[in-house]
Amino acid sequence: MDFASILAIEILGSIAILVLISIGLAVVFGMMKVINMAHGEFIMLGGYVTIFGTTHAGLNIWFCILVLSPLIVGLVGLVLEWLVVRHLYGRMIDTMLATWGLSLAIVGLMTMLVGNTTTGISTPLPSVAIGKFSTSGHVFFLIALATFVIIALACLFKFTTFGLTARATTQDANMVANLGGNPRRIYAVTFGLGAALAGLGGGALAPIIGVIPTIGITYIAKAFITVISGGATVIAGNLAATSLFGTINQLFTYWYTPIIGEVALLVCAVILIRLLPQGITGRFFKGTI
């Protein structure tokens, strides 16, 4: 029983991590049809902001994770949108390549600035014991944060004027412009929001991973696969894909090794895309957000 609950918590944690690393990408892809290859680097930057904020500036770790990381990375996202992404809307493949260039450049820049070494901070929460097993307290924080992010995004898209305009822009940008909206600003804010969510994810993961300039690569493949399998519907698609892949990843990790877990995730995704080319939400959960 203790063991079953530990395994359940680990699976929920695995899903929460997938949500945190992929939700920013899902927002940008679902709302703007832009695949941001620099997403992994935004996660990396978020991790560095939290680490340097706590170790160098001596700030409170929760403040760094929840406020500083999303804020700074969100600003970086806005600047890059203004410099690069803005000029390529409607050209999906060119956007992808240009952001890949940005990804390489950001990795190179951070390597020049902080060096190619791993840095980390210790987890702020003590480990939690269940019966004779124990698990990291940080997992509970990640699960809570992922839940909060999903609910907050759902509220944002469902109940605010920005959310309404953003969803309308996804359907027909010209009509929004005709009705007096500003699709360009919506796109800019959405890209910034995606970057901020990546920053939040990076900050939240910083205590349990070693951050290195090339860390983005570790997350980018999983984040892409999750988003594409989820389909165009941001929140329902992301939840469905993360639940499926998180469970598979964690179960295979438990039965074999973490690497087999990743391979199982990929194989599952390739078969899923063969069966459902439009992603999970292309067939199920239609009409949700």
Add this chain to the structure above:
Amino acid sequence: MKNPVLNISSLVGVIVLAFAIPYFVEAFTVLNFTVYIIMAILSLSLAFVWGMGGIMVLGHSAFFGLGAYAYAIAAVNFGPGWEAVTLSMLVPATFAALLGYFMFYGRISDIYVGVITLAVTLILFNLINSTSGPQYKIGSAPIGGYNGITAVPTLSWPNGNFIDINGMFYLSVGLLILSYLFIRYYLSTRYGKVTVAIRENERRAELLGYNVAQSKLITFSIGGAIAGLAGCMFANWGSFVGPTIFGLVQSAQIIIWVIVGGRGTLIGPILSCIAIQWMTTQLGMQQVVNVGFVLGIVLTIFVLLVPSGLAPLLAKIPNVVRSRLNGKPKEDVALGSPAEEGQT
């Protein structure tokens, strides 16, 4: 390039130049140039798959890496011979066919093809990276994890003679020219013309009755085989393979060569590959600016400002000069139109 006399004379020129190079430079430079040429074969294979076939493969290094590993593992098991070379092309081609079956018959869009190939190469990287330890071996070849396979047996000439540094250079140049001629020949056949037609307008090609998925699958597999050949040569060059050849940086480099050289041409990506690698080597000698930083900026700037690459741009220069001399404006001669993907 419509003029056959010009074509043959430039080919002869390239061969003469290539054979002359080792007599004028140091052995170290020849060694460096050899790897540039090997990478040019890789660049050519993506120029074929992406530039001519319109299939955007972001993780093309998967096939390069599979070719290198297939050669290395086969060479350790059966000795370095034609079996190992055949396998180095067969394994990636088969893998491409399998992956292509899922992608092209599943009718997934361009962008998903890109992301899936990228994810596949990253997973291969992780998979190979985690196989260190004596329990992971294929036949008598330990895979070696992040340490890679060292002391890979290298090829020798058919008469049994050892291939020295110059020999390796000549072999690479020969294979590059052969691959180039093969692709040119293929593109002139009926199949090749369908390949280009699909790039231009997939829907129209399909409505005209061509089997788009099958044609893409063949293009993808040929590209995989040529990339595998480059991998085989790379394994021979350093007598070493490691998991970083599956890495994201390697994949990005291939993309950059093709983008800078020009999608829709074959010569452009070959030349830009050699030029960019030379630049990378020069940059690597100093410690101030990170190479990845420069390559990333180059990629972004080319996509933003020169999306069709350098070759179409340079190809226009003779026309412009000629029209200035003749005193009348003249239409550009199209040298393989730049691939306008995504809109089709």
